[in-house]
Amino acid sequence: MRIAIRMDDITPDMDWKKFLRFKEILDDCGICPLIGVVPDNRDKKLRIDPPREDFWEYVKGLQEHGWVIAMHGLNHLYTTRNPGMFPIGGKSEFAGLSYVRQDEMIREGKRILESRGIVTDIFMAPSHSFDKNTLRALKKNGFYVVTDGFGTGPFRTEDLIFYPISVKRSASFEDTRAGIVTFVYHTNSMNEKDFEKLESLMDSGRVVSYTEFKKLEIRDRSIVEEASEFVTAKAKYTVMQVRKRLKG
Numbered sequence: 001m002r003i004a005i006r007m008d009d010i011t012p013d014m015d016w017k018k019f020l021r022f023k024e025i026l027d028d029c030g031i032c033p034l035i036g037v038v039p040d041n042r043d044k045k046l047r048i049d050p051p052r053e054d055f056w057e058y059v060k061g062l063q064e065h066g067w068v069i070a071m072h073g074l075n076h077l078y079t080t081r082n083p084g085m086f087p088i089g090g091k092s093e094f095a096g097l098s099y100v101r102q103d104e105m106i107r108e109g110k111r112i113l114e115s116r117g118i119v120t121d122i123f124m125a126p127s128h129s130f131d132k133n134t135l136r137a138l139k140k141n142g143f144y145v146v147t148d149g150f151g152t153g154p155f156r157t158e159d160l161i162f163y164p165i166s167v168k169r170s171a172s173f174e175d176t177r178a179g180i181v182t183f184v185y186h187t188n189s190m191n192e193k194d195f196e197k198l199e200s201l202m203d204s205g206r207v208v209s210y211t212e213f214k215k216l217e218i219r220d221r222s223i224v225e226e227a228s229e230f231v232t233a234k235a236k237y238t239v240m241q242v243r244k245r246l247k248g
């Protein structure tokens with residue numbers, strides 16, 4: 001399996017040192033990732049450095065350079081504990097809210113991005129959490145691609161295209177089937193070991209730019225595949241919760 005890179009939590013006040021270190025590693029291999037930009041970040045946990053004044057110009061520059069931009073929620077605030085249709089997180093900015101409210105939020109996020117010169121039709125849900133109303137509101141507001149779900153390549157469900165993420169990195173790495181999965185990174189919380197792992201991943205020659213997804217055929221999914229994804233996602237979440245508890 002080939003591997004695409006996704007970087008979450010891109011904000012004007014993120015940890016720039018880590019972000020730029022990550023970028024340098026990608027640049028050295030000529031790889032362009034998907035980045036999830038928060039239109040109007042209000043999540044204090046993502047505020048690390050003083051905000052970069054030229055942030056939006058900088059992001060536009062990345063897009064011109066081949067980086068792919070996704071809208072990562074609106075404010076990145078978790079307002080519900082509803083894990084939604086792809087339950088690998090236990091909280092959400094969207095799932096559980098009314099269609100009218102979600103439509104407003106998605107429209108507002110898009111408006112903010114466009115006012116900054118950023119146009120995208122890709123959505124990245126904070127904490128991977130969305131429900132049927134989110135998907136309906138996305139379609140209404142011109143989003144066609146969601147970066148989530150499990151699989152080996154793009155698939156269509158609910159009239160949207162999903163570019164899958166990896167269930168388990170080591171398993172995706174060993175998987176010899178054709179296809180692409182996404183490895184998800186939060187640069188703000190990466191440590192030295194994480195960077196070392198990233199470097200050895202890049203050395204493997206498996207990593208491709210995010211735009212490679214566009215070259216793959218889009219599959220329709222069966223209800224059985226959908227149900228199995230839900231169960232896998234729920235199991236992944238449960239395993240992570242148990243691990244967290246064991247760590248104390």
Ligand SMILES: [Zn+2]
Nearest residue numbers: 008009126127
């Ligand atoms: Zn996030």
